[in-house]
Amino acid sequence: MKIQVPDNIASIVPYPPGKPLEELEREYGVSNSIKMASNENPWGPSPKAIEAIREALTNLHRYPDGSGYYLVHALAEKLGFTAAEIVLGNGSNEIIEMLVKAYVQNGDEVITSHPSFLMYQKIVQVRGGVNIVIPLLVMHHDLATILSVITAKTRLIFLDNPNNPTGCPIKLTDLYSFLSAVPESVLVVLDEAYVDFMDNELQPDVFSLIRNSKGRCGVVSLRTFSKAYGLAGLRIGYGLMPSEVAGNLHRVRQPFNVNQLAQVGALAALADEDFYQQTLQRTRQGLNYLQTEVAKLGCKSYPAQTNFFLVDVGGDATVLYEAMLHKGVIIRSMKPYGYTDMVRITVGSAEENQRCLAALSACLLELAYV
Numbered sequence: 021m022k023i024q025v026p027d028n029i030a031s032i033v034p035y036p037p038g039k040p041l042e043e044l045e046r047e048y049g050v051s052n053s054i055k056m057a058s059n060e061n062p063w064g065p066s067p068k069a070i071e072a073i074r075e076a077l078t079n080l081h082r083y084p085d086g087s088g089y090y091l092v093h094a095l096a097e098k099l100g101f102t103a104a105e106i107v108l109g110n111g112s113n114e115i116i117e118m119l120v121k122a123y124v125q126n127g128d129e130v131i132t133s134h135p136s137f138l139m140y141q142k143i144v145q146v147r148g149g150v151n152i153v154i155p156l157l158v159m160h161h162d163l164a165t166i167l168s169v170i171t172a173k174t175r176l177i178f179l180d181n182p183n184n185p186t187g188c189p190i191k192l193t194d195l196y197s198f199l200s201a202v203p204e205s206v207l208v209v210l211d212e213a214y215v216d217f218m219d220n221e222l223q224p225d226v227f228s229l230i231r232n233s234k235g236r237c238g239v240v241s242l243r244t245f246s247k248a249y250g251l252a253g254l255r256i257g258y259g260l261m262p263s264e265v266a267g268n269l270h271r272v273r274q275p276f277n278v279n280q281l282a283q284v285g286a287l288a289a290l291a292d293e294d295f296y297q298q299t300l301q302r303t304r305q306g307l308n309y310l311q312t313e314v315a316k317l318g319c320k321s322y323p324a325q326t327n328f329f330l331v332d333v334g335g336d337a338t339v340l341y342e343a344m345l346h347k348g349v350i351i352r353s354m355k356p357y358g359y360t361d362m363v364r365i366t367v368g369s370a371e372e373n374q375r376c377l378a379a380l381s382a383c384l385l386e387l388a389y390v
């Protein structure tokens with residue numbers, strides 16, 4: 021084969037896929053392993069979503085509704101937007117891809133933070149765009165520096181709020197003054213994958229920001245059903261945005277980008293307020309419990325407005341991650357992100373949290389970290 025791949029593609033490091041639990045168990049000789057690494061909902065999908073999906077199975081010989089009519093209208097009603105301001109995606113990930121496809125050409129600049137969600141930069145690279153990467157400042161987006169690097173070539177700014185992996189939100193006053201200083205020619209994408217877990221008073225008023233874009237930069241909010249709604253395996257997310265931006269995303273998206281089961285599952289999950297509220301309450305309880313207990317083990321943990329948090333384990337994080345794997349507990353090492361002594365732990369069920377703490381306690385002693 022002699023076909024050439026362009027340099028911008030050849031230099032991409034593929035997103036590191038996790039191994040199936042069964043494979044890990046075989047490799048490490050453990051059983052009953054638990055995954056607290058991908059910020060998923062440990063209480064499963066809403067039973068109402070499962071029921072809706074079951075009922076929809078007999079219709080799989082048909083293409084899905086390419087407009088996602090019922091889900092888009094349910095979201096519009098719940099959130100106060102019009103259907104023309106909502107775009108569905110195969111995960112919110114796909115909406116990141118649509119935004120870059122629609123707005124970034126060879127040589128255009130996109131500003132992101134490091135560390136933050138890995139996919140922004142990869143997708144920009146696919147498109148031949150230029151990544152301008154600004155390090156976080158004490159775990160928060162460095163908005164002043166981001167403003168200072170905007171040029172005539174800047175098209176998009178991605179801000180995950182709260183940030184993944186730090187769990188830190190942007191202070192509202194800082195966000196609002198930042199947005200009023202960004203030029204109209206730039207689109208600011210607030211990736212709100214974890215917004216459900218934030219305290220209400222810390223959540224930005226994205227409705228006003230999106231509706232009042234006259235004379236200022238456009239704002240897009242990305243949301244997902246993968247976290248609080250427990251539907252990560254279905255792949256469904258959405259974006260809220262000015263209708264003009266939505267119109268451009270419809271130009272570049274696949275006609276049937278969101279599958280039928282994802283649409284009916286998300287619609288049912290959206291209506292299951294009890295399950296959603298219970299998830300938020302259990303997540304908060306679990307986070308408090310884990311943070312209190314981790315402190316008793318002698319580790320510093322960081323406050324988070326998410327269903328995950330960072331822990332400074334006082335030694336090489338990847339070595340600790342490996343030791344935890346041998347005990348059947350999967351967490352994330354933050355060493356590849358530059359936080360050499362930190363791990364990221366996703367809140368699990370009560371039983372998973374206890375198992376994680378027992379494993380952490382044993383590993384810290386074995387490795388003489390505390």
Ligand SMILES: Cc1ncc(COP(=O)(O)O)c(C=O)c1O
Pocket residue numbers: 058059110111112113114137180183184211213243244245246252255256257
């Ligand atoms: C900040 C952030 N944005 C987006 C996503 C992607 O979510 P989705 O499952 O909707 O593609 C994630 C997933 O972990 C994330 O952490």
